[in-house]
Amino acid sequence: MSKATLIDMTKCVGCRSCQVTCKQWNDLPAEKTQLQPGLGLQNPRKLSASTFTVLQSHEVEDAAAPGGLRYLFAKRQCMHCDEPACASACPVTAMHKTAEGPVVYDDAKCIGCRYCMWACPFGVPTAEWDSLAPKIRKCTHCYDRLSQPPPAERNGQALSDEDRKRFAAAHAVPACVKQCPAGALQYGDREELLKEARARMAKAPGKYVDHIYGEKEAGGTGMLYLSPVAFDQLGFPDVGTKSYPAPSKVALGAVPPAVIGVGLALGGAYAVSKRKLEVEKAEGKAHDHHPEFAPLQKKLWTPANLALAALMAFGGISFLARFALGLGGATNLSDTYAWGLWIVFDLVWIAVAAGAFATAGLIYVLQRKDLYSIGRSAVLMGLLSYSFVTVTLLADLGLPWHFYQLGLQAPEHSAMFEVSWCVGLYVTVLLAEFLPVPFERWGLTKAQAIWKKWAPWYVVFALTLFVFLLSRNVAYAAVAAAAFGFLAWAFRTKDGEKPQPILLAIAAVTFSTMHQSSLGSLFLLMPDKLARQWWSPVMPVSFFLSSIAAGVALVILVEMWIAKAWKRELRVAQLAALGKVAFWALLVFEAFRLGDLAVRGQLAGAFAGPKSGLFAAEVVLGGVLPLALLATDKARRSPGLLALGAALACGGVVFNRVNVVMFAMNLKGIAPVFEPQAYAPSVFEWGVSVGLVAATIFLFGLGARLMPVLPKEEAASPR
Ligand code: SF4
Ligand code: SF4
Structure with a gap:
């Protein structure tokens, strides 16, 4: 079953732990940034080869909120589409959808054609323009964390099945999910998360708009959003519901x-x-x-x-x-x-x-x-x-010396x-x-x-x-x-x-x-x-x-x-x-x-x-x-x-x-500012x-x- 992350914007407190921990887990360099007029706490301005997750900050009018303004935060990253345009574009399967759900990138195969960057409807993949061997960079849904096996033992004791399950629940999740202190991010089976999202909407009428962004967008995505306001107010693109490939x-x-x-x-x-x-x-x-x-x-x-x-x-x-x-x-x-x-x-x-x-x-x-x-x-x-x-x-x-990969790989429809x-x-x-x-x-x-x-x-x-x-x-x-x-x-x-x-x-x-x-x-x-x-x-x-x-x-x-x-x-x-x-x-x-x-x-x-x-x-x-x-x-x-x-x-x-x-x-342009x-x-x-x-x-x-x-x-x- 395909995995996904449910992002509940009503719970997010805007601490940006997800943004920081993403940098740490992926070993990404710091970017020199400054607060931008009109973007509130959002910093940096957009995704880049050094930033795979950006927390967008919005002020929306809300009569019930103090001062008539409500702060909302939207975590933006790769959407891990069910039918990803980037993977369909890639001539060497360097960008591909895993059976578990994450859309991952293999730089050893990539020839640097950058077709994935043009194809993505969400403006996500970026390139390392400063490098002599520019790779494509984007969130991988921490696929390397998800595939890590539980340790064989702890304190000299073999792990029980229950321990293994607890390990998976606690550790084999994306770094951002693990780090979120407010419970705004939840990782799991996509179908289960959709049920959970619908249950939350049913339980608190009026708290959410009647739309799970990602359920149908671009044919469905592995990032599912719940929001208290219409998604276009938060800068989410209208990409339609048809599969791009x-x-x-x-x-x-x-x-x-x-x-x-x-x-x-x-x-x-x-x-x-x-x-x-x-x-x-x-x-x-x-x-x-x-x-x-x-x-x-x-x-x-x-x-x-x-x-x-x-x-x-x-x-x-x-x-x-x-x-x-x-x-x-x-x-x-x-x-x-x-x-x-x-x-x-x-x-x-x-x-x-x-x-x-x-x-x-x-x-x-x-x-x-x-x-x-x-x-x-x-x-x-x-x-x-x-x-x-x-x-x-x-x-x-970008990487012409990988040209031979065209002879080794078998993309389905590139x-x-x-x-x-x-x-x-x-x-x-x-x-x-x-x-x-x-x-x-x-x-x-x-x-x-x-x-x-x-x-x-x-x-x-x-x-x-x-x-x-x-x-x-x-x-x-x-x-x-x-x-x-x-x-x-x-x-x-x-x-x-x-x-x-x-x-x-x-x-x-x-x-x-x-x-x-x-x-x-x-x-x-x-x-x-x-x-x-x-x-x-x-x-x-x-x-x-x-x-x-x-x-x-x-x-x-x-x-x-x-x-x-x-x-x-x-x-x-x-x-x-x-x-x-x-x-x-x-x-x-x-x-x-x-x-x-x-x-x-x-x-x-x-x-x-x-x-x-x-x-x-x-x-x-x-x-x-x-x-x-x-x-x-x-x-x-x-x-x-x-x-x-x-x-x-x-x-x-x-x-x-x-x-x-x-x-x-x-x-x-690149998300989230476009x-x-x-x-x-x-x-x-x-x-x-x-x-x-x-x-x-x-x-x-x-x-x-x-x-x-x-x-x-x-x-x-x-x-
Ligand atoms: S959001 Fe873009 S980069 Fe991410 S999986 Fe979808 S098409 Fe690929
Ligand atoms: S730049 Fe690399 S990952 Fe992107 S489509 Fe071309 S070969 Fe595939």
């Missing part, structure tokens, strides 16, 4: 079958497209476009590349500073803004890098051979972008776990997609033969592993292995055929579908913080759809930039074809998200009230306007209109991600981000000069 459980539970389903659907789409192409070829309506590729013959050290090198050096210094000064020292992150520019940057970059999977899907799965000439550049840009996303994550993690594995495996798929280019450049025929033979089987392994990790079910993994093994066999390169990375393209689209949507799932745990225009149970679908629009739009912009910067032919026909894909992807995304708001009865409200300006700007500038610009083939063939439409479509999705993490996020701290990225946060963008552009240019990434000019004929 429920929507992400549903979304992440769908991942393993979705991987198999999407993979098989893509296999079917490829078989149909291939057949259609063969028929068209036989009828003379289509022919293979096989442009040749060649390294770019351009000088490397141009003024632009020198500037990029300087920005990269700035990025390198910032990256080193991050580790020399620690996360707290090098960034402006705080307990309120536990995520900042780097997470925005990762979300944005992953969305706009979706062009790599979209083009691989179009070229190889849907057999759009007319787009073949842009495939290599899209994959190189995707590979560089995703590689640098992982570098940014490395900088952002979107962060899904994204980490999915992005990691996708980077390997991107690398495998790109490898034929250096093989071709440097005549590595043996490596090419190995790639041709083993790349499809690597895909089978990677997708099966992913399904197993997400389901922890051998039967599911066996189905995945059989399904993808069948596709690898069915689409094998026959003798005399030119090898095509069909399985790699299927894996690229499948992995991307999963992690682009799971990035949306990250925010399902935050219905209390993200503004209603953005939070939705179908956010994962919105994130996936919008990434296709942004990714394809960015491919258009990159291709136009290549043509302009290197004075190459603008492949208008291919770009117009991509513009059409971007148009439809954007249309489906906007229709889906506005339709979702309409179905949930929130469409009218989305354009009124707080944050409506941001939402309207996103919809109009990033949706309606680019859709109008990209609507007709004539407009898409006009370079100016196409560039503007693509820039607005891409910018709209970028703005969406920035809104989701920053502007539309109503962060409350005063959000302001945030502006530090120079080092900018340095790492700008440096990595510069590195992507520079290395793309270098890759195009060294390897056959771009089509030979004469081969780039319009469709």
Whole structure:
């Protein structure tokens, strides 16, 4: 039976013994504090890495009290939720709910992602910002005390069963409960304590409000409060009664079958497209476009590349500073803004890098051979972008050297776990997609033969592993292995055929579908913080759809930039074809998200009230306007209109991600005062981000000069 603590505020005398003894038991350092105006005896102001329990002091009007004012004290700490959002968020089970009830933290597993801090609806977990190895800190309900065994003997005498029971009642309780001199805290079985609370309410009508805070809040908590006044008068947040992890459980539970389903659907789409192409070829309506590729013959050290090198050096210094000064020292992150520019940057970059999977899907799965000439550049840009996303994550993690824990732990439904594995495996798929280019450049025929033979089987392994990790079910993994093994066999390169990375393209689209949507799932745990225009149970679908629009739009912009910067032919026909894909992807995304708001009865409200300006700007500038610009083939063939439409479509999705993490996020700050701290990225946060963008552009240019990434000019004929 789950344990809990009943806190009866009518009994608390405000002595703060609980606060002091919590410090002593947990060996927490003192904080330099001073009494704060408006907070009465409360000191310090909020929970922190050095304070796990704060006694809040309130003066409430009460005609029966001397002077018409009554003092009330509320002990605030972790609520030990029955279904904790923090544990659901954690990708390595460092934060987890024990069978006995306490929600505990294991710093040996923690990677320092700080997702638990964002997810908690009560504003509880804090980080050791002053440390080079910042751990997360919060109350553990004294789990270490509860699990201590009774001594074997006392004064040379073995303990009787009765003695053991007395020991448990007297000692195996949280330190604060043990120390409370007024009997305001009681520890025991949750159900028993609820009965006790109801009995107290029944026995003294009018003494308590008819509400046990924690009985139903956030799905139920292990801290139960009785109060003589309404809880909102004492600053307790209204977090609703629904379990916070429920929507992400549903979304992440769908991942393993979705991987198999999407993979098989893509296999079917490829078989149909291939057949259609063969028929068209036989009828003379289509022919293979096989442009040749060649390294770019351009000088490397141009003024632009020198500037990029300087920005990269700035990025390198910032990256080193991050580790020399620690996360707290090098960034402006705080307990309120536990995520900042780097997470925005990762979300944005992953969305706009979706062009790599979209083009691989179009070229190889849907057999759009007319787009073949842009495939290599899209994959190189995707590979560089995703590689640098992982570098940014490395900088952002508080304890990156615990990264291996992602391979050892099995969280039940953590979107962060899904994204980490999915992005990691996708980077390997991107690398495998790109490898034929250096093989071709440097005549590595043996490596090419190995790639041709083993790349499809690597895909089978990677997708099966992913399904197993997400389901922890051998039967599911066996189905995945059989399904993808069948596709690898069915689409094998026959003798005399030119090898095509069909399985790699299927894996690229499948992995991307999963992690682009799971990035949306990250925010399902935050219905209390993200503004209603953005939070939705179908956010994962919105994130996936919008990434296709942004990714394809960015491919258009990159291709136009290549043509302009290197004075190459603008492949208008291919770009117009991509513009059409971007148009439809954007249309489906906007229709889906506005339709979702309409179905949930929130469409009218989305354009009124707080944050409506941001939402309207996103919809109009990033949706309606680019859709109008990209609507007709004539407009898409006009370079100016196409560039503007693509820039607005891409910018709209970028703005969406920035809104989701920053502007539309109503962060409350840490309990109990809930005063959000302001945030502006530090120079080092900018340095790492700008440096990595510069590195992507520079290395793309270098890759195009060294390897056959771009089509030979004469081969780039319009469709
Ligand atoms: S109050 Fe916050 S930190 Fe404590 S268990 Fe609930 S979600 Fe986790
Ligand atoms: S790994 Fe992340 S979510 Fe888990 S406890 Fe550490 S910081 Fe929190």
